[in-house]
Amino acid sequence: MAVAAVSQPPLLPATVPMSAIAPSNRSSISGPASKPKTPTAGKDVKIPRGRRERPCDACRRRKSKCVTNDGPSKTCTACGVHGQDCTYLEDPQPRKRKTDSENKDVEAKRRSTISEPRRESTVKDPPAIKTEVTEPTTTSTSLSRSPAESSSSRSQHHGTHIGYTTELEPILFDLSQDSRIVSQGASYQKSDDRNAFLIPDGEVYQCRHVDMNKLYHIEQIVHGQGPMLMQVFDLTFNRTFPVVQDHVLQDPFGSDFDPGLLAAIFALAASSSNSKVQLSPEDIDRLEAIAFQVFDLALFKPTLATIQTGVLLIQRPSVDSKALNTQLVGMAYELGLHLDCTSWSISTEERMLRKRLGWALYMQDKWCSLIHGRPSSISRDHWAVPAFDEDDHIAGVDEEVQRGRELFIQMTRLTAILSTVLDTFYTLKSMQEVDDAGTNGTRLILERAKPVQIKLKEWFTRLPRNLKMDENMTGKPSSTGHLHLAYFATEITLHRCIIRSLSSNNNDSYLSHVCRSAAKTRLISAMDFVNRLRPEHLTSFWYFPSKVNFALIGTFGSLLLATAPCQEEADFYRTRLSEYRWTLTVSSKSALFLQFAVESLDSSSSLLQHLPQKPSTSELSAQQPQIPQLTSRLSPPQDESMTDAPPTLLAPFSSFQDGAMGGLMPSEGTASGLISPSTSTSSGEASYEAYAGAFAQSRGMSFSGLWNM
Template structure:
C-alpha cells in the first residue's frame, strides 16, 4: 500500500473511476496497422435535480478504431443564477454537478445557497445560455457560467477545475449504481481540457511505506463524497481501493506564487511569433513526443488561462528552431532565444520543489535541448516524477481514462529520458525495474494527445504514437544492456572472471541481440527509413521523423558491441572468436555510417531528441575503438579511412543540424589522441607469428561451443536484418557496405 499527498489550491470536482476498459492490444505487437485514435463517444447520465432539461442517450460505435472503443461521458451544463457567496464576491458561479455546489464554495468549504440570487433574479434558470465560439473567448468568457460544464474534467494532472463547451454538444448518461461517485459524472469538455491558474499550486508528495505517517491508518480515514479526508492540517484523497494515491489541499492563493515571469512576459520575448511557435511545436515536436494534450493546450493558449509560464516557455524553446526568421523579417524583432531559455530554466527551478504534472511536462520538453539536458536536471525530474507517483500503476486508480493515458505517456517519457541520460552522461540510471510498475502503452493512452479536429487518423497523428511506443520498447532493451554490462556490479563480475570475461559477456549478450532482432521485426513500414528500397524515394513529414528512432537503434547496438570489443584480448579470446566478434562489430559500424551518410536535409531538419547529438558521436567513438584495438596496421588504416569519410559526412550535414558540431568535436578530440596509440604490426608479420604451432593450436569443447553459438547468433541477426545492419534503414553504401553477393560471408568481411 502506498499513498501520495497532493498539494493544490482548490478541491477537485469529484472522484474518478475508469470510464472504459483499456485496449488489450499492446503497441509492441501491433505492427500491421497504425495506432488509431478512437473518436469521442458519448454516454448518458441523469441530470442533477437543478438541471431542468433531460438529455438523450447516445452511444455511437467509433468507426475509427478496429480494436476497441473508448466511452466518454458528458455532463449537462447549468444555466442557473449565481449563488449567494458568488453574488457577494461578484464572481462567476459554476456548479459542480457531482456535489451540487459551485466550485468557489467547494474550494472555500462553505455552504452553497441561492437565497439572494433567487430573490433578485427570478426565472434566471429558464434563460437559455448563449453560445460562443471558443476561438473568440477571452479568459473571462472561459469562466462564464453561461456555458455548460465540459466533457472531461481537468484533474490535478492537466489541471483545470472548470471548462466549457457549447450547449449543443451536451448529453446525459446513466451512472452505474454505486455508493461512490463515479468519474463519469464529473464535468467534461468534449475532449478538451483547459489548464486553470490553480494548476500552479497542484503538486503531489508520495507517502512511502517507511515514513512517519503510517499508511494503514489512512484506510480508516473518514472520507467525504470526493474521497477526501483530513490529516492534521492537510486533506488527503484516496484514489484506489488499495490506498495508493492520496492528496493534500494547499489553499495558498495564486497571487502568492513565486513566478519569475508571467505569460505576457514570456510572450514578449518571442513576439510576434507566439502563435506561429505553437503551430510549429504541434507540427514538428508533438507528433514524436506526445506528452501534452493538444486541444487542451491550444484552448488554454487562446484563452490565456490555465497555462503556466513555465510550460509555455518550454514549448517556445523547442519550437524556435522551426521558425524561419530570415531576411524578409528583418523589420520584425527577432525572438530572444537566450533570454527565453534562461527564463524557462529559472521557472523550472522554482517549480521543482512542489512539482506538478505541468512541471514534469515542461522539464521533459526543456531536456530535449541538448545544451540543457544535464545529468543534474534529469535527476531532479525523476525525483519529481516519483513525487507525483508516475512510477506506479494507475490502471486501477479512480480517474478518467484520458488522465491515465496522460500519466502513462509522461511516465514512459520520463523513463526514456532517464535511460538515455544514463547512456549519454555515463551515470547510473535513477529508475530501476523493481520500482517501476507502469503498464505498457496502448492505443487508448493516446486518445486525447492529439487534436480531435484532425481530418486524418494517420499522419502525423497515427505515426506519432507508433514511433513513441517503439522508442519506449527500444529504451527498455537499452536499459537491459546498461544493467547487464555497465553497472559497477557487472563490471566487477567481468573483472573477476579473468580469462573467461569474453565468454561471460557473450553469454549475456545473446538475449539482448535476440530482443533487438525481434524489435526490428515488429517495425511497421511507416517507421522504416524507406519502404521500397528506392534511394530516391520521396521523404515526407512522417518518415523524416524516423531518423531519431533508427539512430537510437544503432546507438543501442553500438553500446552492446563496445563492451564485447573491449573484452577481447589474447588471454580472453582466441583468434577465431576475436575475428567473429570484430567482424560483427565492423558490420554494425558500417551500417551506422551508411545511415548517417544517407540522411537528407529533411531528416536533419526534423525534431531530434537531446540524446541524438551524443548518439552521432558514439558512431565515431565506436570507429575509434575498433581502430585502436585493430590487430594489424591494414585494419587500423581501414577504420581511419572510414572515420575520415564519417567526419566529412558530419561536416556537410551540420548546416542542416547544428547539433552535429558536437559529434565533429568529439571525433576531432579522439583523433588528436591517435599519436599515443602504439603502431600496429603489418598483416604479413602477424600471419608469420600466427603460423607458429604454439598459439591456439586447438579449441576446447567449451570454447568451440561458445564460438559456434556466436556464429549462429550472428547469422540469425543478419538474416533478420536482410544481410547487414544497413538494410534496417534501407541504406547500402557502395563504399562501405558488404555486397549482396557476399551476404552469406558477412560475418568474415575482408580487412
C-alpha cells in the same frame, strides 16, 4: 497554471494573519477547494468592475483570465498571443447555480475519487502585483470531468504520493470517517487499494500575479506570433514526442496554460529549422529563462505541467540534461507517475497523459544514463507504468499523427532493450564479474549478450513499414532518423563491452577475430546509415541524446582503431573515420547539433596521434595460428526499404544461409542523401554461429553447450 509562492511574498494588510500566506503544495491529484477573498480590514468588500476590469469577449467564452496590457492597443495578453481582436461587446451570461441534489452528489463522491478544486483569480493587470488569500473548504469535486473543465484546475495543486514504508498506513485510512489527518495538517485521497496521496490543508497563498506577469512577458517576446509557434511545435515536436495534450495546444489560454510550459514550447518551436517565425537568439534565450524560472519555483511543488516543461527543456541543446533529469525523476515519484493509473478515478485524457509522461521520463532517464555514463535513476523494480498496446492507438487521426504516435511507442520499446543492456553489462557488479572471469570474460559477455541481441533483432524485424528509413519520403520532415540512430547506439553500446573484454593476453585468436568482425560490420552499417540521411531527416525532430549518439559512432570507430591487431586494419578504420567526419561536417550545415559529433571525433583523433605502429598482417600471421575459413557471412535482416539492418551478434540456434534474412549489406550504388569520398561495403565478416560451430567442434562439444561454459 499557478506557480509556487515566492520566498518573499509581497506585504499584505496588517489584518491578514501570517498563517494565511503559507505556501501550498499543488498537483494534478487534488487539493482543497477555495474561494477568493480580497483582504480589506478583515472584511470582504465587493468592488464593482469597470470595462477595463471585466474579461473581453474571447476570454469570457474561453473562461480564462483576461489580463489587459498597458500599451496603447489595450489588447489583453490572450488575444495578443492568439492574434485576434479584443472586444467588449457581449453581455455576461447568467451564472448557473447548483441545486441541493447536485451538492449532495458532489459530497457523496468526495471520498471515493481523487479530487481537485476549481479556482478563480482576482488578477487583472500584469504590471501590477496582486495577491490573493484563499480559505479552504471541505468540498471537492471529481477528476472525472471533461478535458476542458479539468485541465485548468488539474495542474494547480500538489499531492504527494504516500510511500509504502512511511509512518502513514494506507489501510488505516479505510477505517476513518474523515479524510483529514490531524497530526499532519493535511487530508488524503486514495487512488486505489494500495496508493494514496497526501493533500496539504490550510489557507493557501497563491501568487497568481507571477503567472500573469510571465504570460505578459512571453507575449511581448513573441510579438503576436504565438499561433504560428504553436503550429510549428505541433507539427515538428508534439506529433513525435506527444507530451502536451492536443486540445491544450489549440487553446492554451482557455486551459489556463502554465507560463513555464508555454515558454518552453515557444523556445523549442522558434529554434526549429522548420520555423518561419523569426525570433532572435536573445529572445529564445529569454523564453528559456522564463521557463526555468517557473520550473524552479515549482521544484518542491510540482505539477504535471512542471514535468511537461522539464522534458521539453531537456530538448534544448544548452541545457544540462544530467542535472535536470535527476530533478524530474524525483518530481515524477512525488506525483505518482511511476504507478499504474489504469484503475484510478480520473479522466481518460489524464490517464493517457500520465502514461505518456511516465514513458517519456523513462526514456529520458535511460538515455541520460547512456550518454552521461551515470547510473539510472529509475529502477525496473519500481516502475509500474504499463507498456503501450493496441488500445493506445488514437482512432480517427490522420496518417502523420498516427505515424508519430507509433514512432514514440517504438522508441519506448527500444529504450527498454537499452535498459537491459545497461543493467546487464555496465553496472559495477556486472563489470566486476567479467573481470573476475579473467580470460573467460569475453565468453561470459557473449553468453549474456545472446538474449539481448535476439530482442534487438525481433524489435527491428517488427518495426512498422511506415517507420523504415526510406519510407514515405515526400519532401516533408521525417523523424524516423532519431529512432534508427538510437538503434545503432544500442547495438554499439553492446559491442563496446565485447571489444573491451578482448584482452591483449587472450590467446584465442578465433574468438577475437569473430568479435572484431561483428563489431566492424556494425560500425560500417552505422556509418552508412549516417551517409544516407536526407534533408527531410536532418531538418526534423531529433531526440536530445542524438548528438551524443552520432558521436558514439566515431568513438566506436576510434576504439576499433586503437585495438586493431594489425596496421592494415588500423589504416582501414582511420580512413573510415575520415570519411565519417566529412559526412558529419557536410550534414551539420542542415543540422547544427552534428557539430558536437565532429568535435568529439576530433578529440578522439588527437588522442590517437601517439598510437604506436602495429605489426603488418604477414607479421601477425607468422605469430598466430591461421584463422579457419568460415562458411557464412554476417547476414543482417533487411527489407527493400531498409538496407542498414542489424547483423546478428548471436544467431538463434537454427542455422541460416547467406540472404536467408533478406540479403547482405548494402553494396556500391546504394542511394544516399549525401555522397562521401568513397562508398563502403562490408568484407569477409563471419557470423557468431559459424564460429561457435567450429569452436565447439574443435573441443568436442555441442553448439548449445558453448553457451553453458
